[in-house]
Amino acid sequence: MWKPEPSLADLQYLVEKAGLTRDALLAAYRQMCLIRHFEETIADRYYIGKTPEFNMAAGPIRGEMHLAVGQEAVAVGVCSLLESQDVVVSTHRPHHHALAKGVDASKLAAEIFGKQTGLCRGKGGHMHLFDKEKNFSCSGIVGASFPQAAGAAFAFRQRGQRNVAVAFAGEGAANHGTFAETLNAAALWQLPLIIVVEDNMYADSTPKWAALAQPHQFQRGLGYNVPSYLVDGMDVIDVYRAAKTAIQRARDGQGPALIEAVCYRYRGHFEGDAEEYRTKEEVELWRALDPIPRLGNRLKKLGWADDATLEALRAEAKRAAEAAVAFAEQSPLPDPAEALTGVFR
Amino acid sequence: MRTMKGIAFAIAEAIDQEMAERQDIVVLGEDVTYWGAVFGFTMGLHQKYGRDRVVDTPITEQTFFGMAVGAAAVGMHPVVSLMFVDFLGAGFDQMYNHMAKNHYMSGGQFAMPVTVLTAIGGGYGDAEQHSQVLYGLFAHVPGFKVVVPATAYDAKGLTISALRDPNPVVIFGHKLLTGLPFLPFEGQEEDVPEERYTVEFGKAAVRREGSDLTMVAAGLMVHRCLRAAERLAQDGIAAEVIDVRTLVPLDADTLVASARKTGRVLIVDEDYRSYGMTGELAFRIQEGAFEALKTPVRRLAVPDVPIPFSEPLERAVIPSVDRIYEEARALVTAPARTA
Numbered sequence: 310m311w312k313p314e315p316s317l318a319d320l321q322y323l324v325e326k327a328g329l330t331r332d333a334l335l336a337a338y339r340q341m342c343l344i345r346h347f348e349e350t351i352a353d354r355y356y357i358g359k360t361p362e363f364n365m366a367a368g369p370i371r372g373e374m375h376l377a378v379g380q381e382a383v384a385v386g387v388c389s390l391l392e393s394q395d396v397v398v399s400t401h402r403p404h405h406h407a408l409a410k411g412v413d414a415s416k417l418a419a420e421i422f423g424k425q426t427g428l429c430r431g432k433g434g435h436m437h438l439f440d441k442e443k444n445f446s447c448s449g450i451v452g453a454s455f456p457q458a459a460g461a462a463f464a465f466r467q468r469g470q471r472n473v474a475v476a477f478a479g480e481g482a483a484n485h486g487t488f489a490e491t492l493n494a495a496a497l498w499q500l501p502l503i504i505v506v507e508d509n510m511y512a513d514s515t516p517k518w519a520a521l522a523q524p525h526q527f528q529r530g531l532g533y534n535v536p537s538y539l540v541d542g543m544d545v546i547d548v549y550r551a552a553k554t555a556i557q558r559a560r561d562g563q564g565p566a567l568i569e570a571v572c573y574r575y576r577g578h579f580e581g582d583a584e585e586y587r588t589k590e591e592v593e594l595w596r597a598l599d600p601i602p603r604l605g606n607r608l609k610k611l612g613w614a615d616d617a618t619l620e621a622l623r624a625e626a627k628r629a630a631e632a633a634v635a636f637a638e639q640s641p642l643p644d645p646a647e648a649l650t651g652v653f654r
Numbered sequence: 655m656r657t658m659k660g661i662a663f664a665i666a667e668a669i670d671q672e673m674a675e676r677q678d679i680v681v682l683g684e685d686v687t688y689w690g691a692v693f694g695f696t697m698g699l700h701q702k703y704g705r706d707r708v709v710d711t712p713i714t715e716q717t718f719f720g721m722a723v724g725a726a727a728v729g730m731h732p733v734v735s736l737m738f739v740d741f742l743g744a745g746f747d748q749m750y751n752h753m754a755k756n757h758y759m760s761g762g763q764f765a766m767p768v769t770v771l772t773a774i775g776g777g778y779g780d781a782e783q784h785s786q787v788l789y790g791l792f793a794h795v796p797g798f799k800v801v802v803p804a805t806a807y808d809a810k811g812l813t814i815s816a817l818r819d820p821n822p823v824v825i826f827g828h829k830l831l832t833g834l835p836f837l838p839f840e841g842q843e844e845d846v847p848e849e850r851y852t853v854e855f856g857k858a859a860v861r862r863e864g865s866d867l868t869m870v871a872a873g874l875m876v877h878r879c880l881r882a883a884e885r886l887a888q889d890g891i892a893a894e895v896i897d898v899r900t901l902v903p904l905d906a907d908t909l910v911a912s913a914r915k916t917g918r919v920l921i922v923d924e925d926y927r928s929y930g931m932t933g934e935l936a937f938r939i940q941e942g943a944f945e946a947l948k949t950p951v952r953r954l955a956v957p958d959v960p961i962p963f964s965e966p967l968e969r970a971v972i973p974s975v976d977r978i979y980e981e982a983r984a985l986v987t988a989p990a991r992t993a
């Protein structure tokens with residue numbers, strides 16, 4: 310939900326209140342740039358073998374590909390507050406959450422390429438990423454993240470652990486029964502669960518107006534007595550402020566929260582999407598709210614960075630993304646015999 | 655008559671032609687308008703019939719399948735899209751405990767005319783949750799008719815039969831047979847009549863005649879068996895290829911007759927191996943043709959592992975033309991049983 314751009318004095322106040330330091334904001338900027346470059350580099354490689362005729366089965370990366378360009382601020386704003394032991398359960402659009410949770414970019418890229426060195430040894434691919442060390446997982450089934458994160462939160466509460474679980478999901482997923490069922494369970498048992506709904510206006514080709522009876526998820530959250538925040542998902546500071554309160558409360562045993570982050574995806578639902586359901590003008594309109602330059606401008610306004618610093622961070626992020634993808638490209642494919650292993654432990 | 659590439663357009667045309675004459679048909683599901691249910695089964699319909707009859711639903715499988723049950727109970731014929739069969743878990747209760755049983759449980763009071771369209775299959779890198787076949791699950795539950803078209807001609811005729819059937823019919827369209835430009839196509843361009851016609855359920859099709867062995871399959875695997883049969887022919891082996899077309903009702907007679915003729919049967923399936931189509935067909939065949947079988951029935955199916963993402967892994971589990979050919983050769987050269 311767009312909020313007016315703060316004046317310098319207001320910005321200083323907001324940042325100070327949120328406990329955001331120069332280093333923290335520069336790190337957020339770098340992380341968002343890493344996600345952006347990672348997604349764009351994956352997109353670049355995805356189209357190898359798929360042009361001029363788009364064939365999903367061709368090229369070094371096969372199958373569907375859902376990228377999160379434009380949605381970086383939501384992932385970074387929330388995950389920069391998490392510890393390694395905290396759990397994140399993500400969706401079919403999982404790369405930004407994974408990177409923000411600290412999943413190794415090289416192993417992530419290698420998994421997307423189906424390589425032996427990937428997070429899941431090539432078995433899962435882009436929609437099925439698992440990292441036990443970082444407590445990260447995701448699913449290609451819409452609506453699956455809510456109860457699974459609630460289960461982790463349930464375990465944390467049971468064991469008296471000061472950890473939280475975060476379920477990311479789209480606004481489309483919030484129509485699924487698991488959303489309502491999980492809100493009820495989380496409120497009933499006061500679970501340390503944070504539900505983050507990324508409202509990017511579309512579920513596949515279906516615009517929000519065609520699928521939601523009322524426009525806001527926070528209203529649904531409040532209906533279950535879950536403290537709920539409506540934030541500007543294109544503004545990492547706004548996301549961070551809400552997430553900080555929500556996560557702190559959950560760690561302190563005060564139960565769940567919902568964050569509704571209004572944002573926009575600049576690319577198609579999946580790569581190869583003809584996007585007949587929206588106009589180019591609409592996409593351009595949202596470009597003005599691009600979360601990366603927005604943060605960059607604020608860093609400059611605060612006197613915390615100049616163009617050269619920002620440029621250096623972008624270049625560093627780009628190198629890191631390219632190195633991760635190069636690692637993936639150079640890695641070997643798995644041995645076909647591995648296909649028959651691992652159903653049971 | 656004109657040529658048509660793939661089952662997607664054939665299914666969409668069947669629905670269109672029935673909808674034009676019948677007010678009871680409504681189309682429900684995710685992305686059934688702009689995206690034609692992603693795999694094209696509903697393409698072109700919303701432009702013609704509007705958003706009141708062709709309805710994009712929220713992502714709520716349980717609810718829209720339940721609504722199909724409720725609407726069918728009061729005389730509608732819902733056509734419901736389950737975008738990928740893999741998503742059935744999100745709505746299956748309404749399907750297997752209600753849609754499939756209400757006619758029986760109500761002592762025959764409530765007909766359940768629902769046509770479900772769903773996309774199946776792998777082979778293009780979509781991994782564990784978007785590559786399954788799963789028709790065996792539906793065929794296992796009494797109350798669903800299970801339709802697996804392998805050709806555009808059948809897709810159109812079987813869909814029209816489904817739309818005129820007073821029972822729940824699930825149509826499993828293989829993604830690699832849709833003929834859509836973004837996926838590989840393993841079918842053939844065919845002549846398909848422009849006018850309406852039906853293809854009867856429970857009638858298997860002998861796609862190729864042969865006397866040395868029988869290969870039985872459904873959907874995409876029919877085409878792979880036909881390609882394997884061509885190679886076998888070069889080796890002097892005459893393979894008969896049977897397309898079961900509908901798992902429920904099942905045409906066991908055609909299978910048994912062929913097994914009696916050749917004495918050797920290979921069942922090929924892209925569904926999981928155990929407790930599925932291959933086991934059921936093998937049972938029916940031995941039941942009807944036991945004394946004519948020269949060797950035990952063989953099967954080639956997904957070896958009870960999920961469909962992995964990486965290409966070499968995926969190739970290792972989904973039956974290919976090569977492996978069908980090898981399995982068929984091994985079957986033909988296996989020593990015959992001495993009774």
Ligand SMILES: Cc1ncc(C[n+]2csc(CCOP(=O)(O)OP(=O)(O)O)c2C)c(N)n1
Pocket residue numbers: 401402449450451452478479480481482483509511512513578684713715737741744
């Ligand atoms: C249970 C289930 N139904 C349908 C789908 C197909 N599908 C994949 S993504 C998607 C849209 C999701 O929209 P949203 O939750 O808003 O997430 P976004 O793609 O916008 O990030 C749909 C319908 C699925 N994967 N799982």
Ligand SMILES: [Mg+2]
Pocket residue numbers: 479480481507508509510511512513
């Ligand atoms: Mg969305």
